[in-house]
Amino acid sequence: MSGVKHSGERFGFEQFFGPGVWVIAHPANSAGKTSLLECLVWPLRGAPRDLPPDVRSWLRTLSVDVMVAGRPTRISMEFTPMARPAATCRIWAAGFEGELLESADGELRLVAEASGLEDTSRVISGYLMDALRMDHITMWQGKGGADGEGAAQVHGWASYFGACYLNPGGDYVLSTDTSQPYSLFESGVPVGKITAPGLYGPFHKTATDGRQVLAGFVVAETPFAPTMRRHPWRRHIRRLQHDDREEAGGLPQ
Structure with a gap:
């Protein structure tokens, strides 16, 4: 430099x-x-x-x-x-x-x-x-679009990079939603459900074993009150955010 x-x-x-x-x-x-x-x-x-x-x-x-x-x-x-x-x-x-x-x-x-x-x-x-053999991830946004009924959003390298690199002071988050007693900070890895064993693996749009369908995310989460202007969120990896997580045995294999 x-x-x-x-x-x-x-x-x-x-x-x-x-x-x-x-x-x-x-x-x-x-x-x-x-x-x-x-x-x-x-x-x-x-x-x-x-x-x-x-x-x-x-x-x-x-x-x-x-x-x-x-x-x-x-x-x-x-x-x-x-x-x-x-x-x-x-x-x-x-x-x-x-x-x-x-x-x-x-x-x-x-x-x-x-x-x-x-x-x-x-x-x-x-x-x-x-x-790195990565693909863009397309997800549906419930709001926006020309008709206000939602639109597809494409996430690329900046999103992948953001999952690896925290902002300065990134072990803290701001709570701004005062309408709820607690807010929830989440970050996650996209996963798909493998058809044969019913377990989960990394989402990939060109997979042929079921992982080409986005099923949910492995998330890190922790609740914090709006009055707590900053709250540490590290080391709270809890669950797969999907209805079939118990059937699938929890986290992706």
Whole structure:
């Protein structure tokens, strides 16, 4: 990562993350910890989530080397203020991890490129979903649509990514529904019911064993009162949200 602040001060950051748990720590607030995480998010998600606008305007390059389904991959982004387009992206591939870490961009194999922010998001999303063999999930929204009777919504890589990456301070949620004594925070993995044994497995629209039909979600949930403005929700994996969960033996096998 590299950039130039509005004051003219240049900055850069490069870090190798090996196996294990890594922590970004600083004793003061507003030191840039979240911005560092969000700069990792952008090339991995295809679009920023919570990166402050001023930090976005400072950036000149973002690059991340990752293994994607066993493929050594580099996602590089360049930003040019006042240019059209303001952002470009290239995705590079290497034959093995050492080649990826030791080679410059031009020495690797170019597998995809994009021009502009929307095209960058589309190309990164498409590449990662294809490499991970993921499909878009179509679900029916009960409200909306041209006639107000509902509409299909398609969820792609951003939704998958959101299931893996929590927001800053993401072990807390806000309670805003004051009409109920308790609110419920849920997140889940889509599952389908396997026809023969009656158990559940990961939903996949091209499956032929019954999992191509969305049956429900494995959810993490915890109730919290509206007056409790924040409530920790971690480690509350409880049940399969479907009428046949007991018949199927609970969680997917």
